[in-house]
Amino acid sequence: MFCSLEVVESHPAASCHHHIDQTFDVLFPQPAPVVAADPHYIDGCRCGEPVSATGSLFTLKPPKSDGSNLEVYEDAWKTGVWSVMFKQPQLQIGRDYTPLPPVSSNVNGDECLRFFIRKDPFGEVSRYLHSLKIGAPIEVRGPRVECEIPPETQTILFIAGGTGIAPALQAGHTLLRRPDKGHKPRIHILWATRQREDCRGGYNDHTSAAPNGTRWSWLFRLFSSSQQIAKAPPSEAKIAVGTSAVVKELEALKAQYPGQVTVEYFVDEESTFIGKRSILDFTNSATFSLGQRNRNMILISGPEGFISYMAGPKQWAQGMELQGPLQGIIKDLNLHGWAVWKL
Numbered sequence: 001m002f003c004s005l006e007v008v009e010s011h012p013a014a015s016c017h018h019h020i021d022q023t024f025d026v027l028f029p030q031p032a033p034v035v036a037a038d039p040h041y042i043d044g045c046r047c048g049e050p051v052s053a054t055g056s057l058f059t060l061k062p063p064k065s066d067g068s069n070l071e072v073y074e075d076a077w078k079t080g081v082w083s084v085m086f087k088q089p090q091l092q093i094g095r096d097y098t099p100l101p102p103v104s105s106n107v108n109g110d111e112c113l114r115f116f117i118r119k120d121p122f123g124e125v126s127r128y129l130h131s132l133k134i135g136a137p138i139e140v141r142g143p144r145v146e147c148e149i150p151p152e153t154q155t156i157l158f159i160a161g162g163t164g165i166a167p168a169l170q171a172g173h174t175l176l177r178r179p180d181k182g183h184k185p186r187i188h189i190l191w192a193t194r195q196r197e198d199c200r201g202g203y204n205d206h207t208s209a210a211p212n213g214t215r216w217s218w219l220f221r222l223f224s225s226s227q228q229i230a231k232a233p234p235s236e237a238k239i240a241v242g243t244s245a246v247v248k249e250l251e252a253l254k255a256q257y258p259g260q261v262t263v264e265y266f267v268d269e270e271s272t273f274i275g276k277r278s279i280l281d282f283t284n285s286a287t288f289s290l291g292q293r294n295r296n297m298i299l300i301s302g303p304e305g306f307i308s309y310m311a312g313p314k315q316w317a318q319g320m321e322l323q324g325p326l327q328g329i330i331k332d333l334n335l336h337g338w339a340v341w342k343l
């Protein structure tokens with residue numbers, strides 16, 4: 001069941017309020033924790049932040065923050081990658097969107113949800129969302145857990161295309177905030193975007209090609225001296241004017257968990273693409289955590305064609321979306337000891 005909202009104020013890159021109640025409504029084909037959500041409101045005091053010409057950050061806030069949503073969200077954050085559904089009221093259609101990790105000041109008590117939403121000029125719901133004014137009501141339902149990250153997981157390779165970066169940020173948040181069991185987990189993100197604008201200010205922590213033409217292995221970077229690692233741009237560069245809001249999110253995650261998050265950027269218009277080499281550079285380095293089921297995960301998120309190319313298409317059967325067989329370049333790599341999940 002969806003709940004209604006009301007418009008208070010407007011802004012081109014909208015941000016919203018939300019609230020979840022405990023009404024249960026099974027809408028989704030997959031068995032997953034689902035609760036109905038209440039009206040969310042575009043937040044008049046938090047402007048949506050354009051990430052680029054093609055996407056914006058939205059903030060949703062419940063009309064009244066009484067803490068009732070926190071437990072629901074907290075369970076989802078502990079479990080893995082999750083989404084909520086926004087409804088376009090005129091057409092009565094819904095689409096899924098992925099909350100970004102809470103900003104650190106939000107962790108205790110603030111029930112805001114934040115989203116990175118790509119504006120598709122021909123897309124019904126994304127166009128609707130971008131047209132909302134600050135303070136506008138929006139109907140939200142969720143959360144739905146898309147993929148569990150088991151407690152024993154130590155290493156994630158996240159292959160993201162476009163807005164697939166939102167679940168990558170989620171996976172990082174969920175994995176890295178777990179209590180330290182003597183071994184620091186880590187996440188390596190390969191993010192492919194169409195334009196540099198989408199990831200402006202981002203630099204590669206772990207480049208496939210070193211300046212002298214040799215390849216840098218993950219182990220090299222892991223065990224090399226801090227001086228060598230300091231080849232990354234200075235911190236001022238990370239927050240340079242014009243840095244994309246999503247890159248800022250990635251930098252914030254890195255700052256929160258030093259040495260546990262690395263990112264490589266690939267840009268279509270610069271003809272840099274995620275290939276087998278980028279995947280192997282990372283997976284070859286993770287052999288020390290092989291041997292236990294679910295220790296190492298590869299998660300893939302992005303447009304259908306992107307997922308198919310990487311790991312084969314997902315499939316539909318009996319009204320349910322299934323993973324489908326492993327195909328694509330990840331199958332070709334014949335990796336052992338990695339659980340693969342298509343989001």
Ligand SMILES: Cc1cc2nc3c(=O)[nH]c(=O)nc-3n(C[C@H](O)[C@H](O)[C@H](O)COP(=O)(O)OP(=O)(O)OC[C@H]3O[C@@H](n4cnc5c(N)ncnc54)[C@H](O)[C@@H]3O)c2cc1C
Nearest residue numbers: 083095096097098116117118122123124125126127163166
């Ligand atoms: C679990 C999950 C999480 C997601 N998280 C995010 C997120 O955090 N951020 C985000 O931006 N997106 C996310 N998405 C994608 C999002 O749900 C929507 O798919 C996206 O916003 C587009 O929806 P839309 O209604 O705007 O476009 P739609 O109306 O569905 O159209 C999509 C595209 O298809 C084209 N199209 C539609 N109908 C036809 C047709 N008959 N023939 C040819 N072309 C057609 C349209 O022109 C448009 O380009 C997520 C998706 C899932 C499944």
